[in-house]
Amino acid sequence: MGYILGDCLLQDRLNDAGLTQAEFARRMGVSPQYVNKIIRGSRKMSLEFAINAAQILGCRITDLYILEIVRDRS
Template sequence: MSFQLGDCTLLERLNEKGWTQAEFAKRMGVSRQYVSKLINGERKMSLEFAFNAAHILGCRITDLYILKVVRRS
């Protein structure tokens, strides 16, 4: 069994904090467009970005994506 990244839940984390994409982008030192691409599934977070985002958001890295279980036979 292994895991794959499913949908990004960054927008839900931002909504919980009451932050806009622009506010989060500024805190992370990236563009709002990049954050939008993460949220829309056009890009995946690097591990470094995910660590920093989780720290800033006060959540776990695993809270940033829905994880899909992949069963191997």
């Protein structure tokens, strides 16, 4: 059994924190376009990005994506 990343929950976490995509991007040192690509699902967060995002947003890394269970990874 293992996990795969499902839907990105970054926009939900931004809403919870009262941050716009632009303000979050500024704090992360990336472009608003990059943040939007992550939210739309055309990019996945690196572990480094997720760690820093979780610290800024006051959440756990696992709060940034829906984790889907995979029963057989063979």
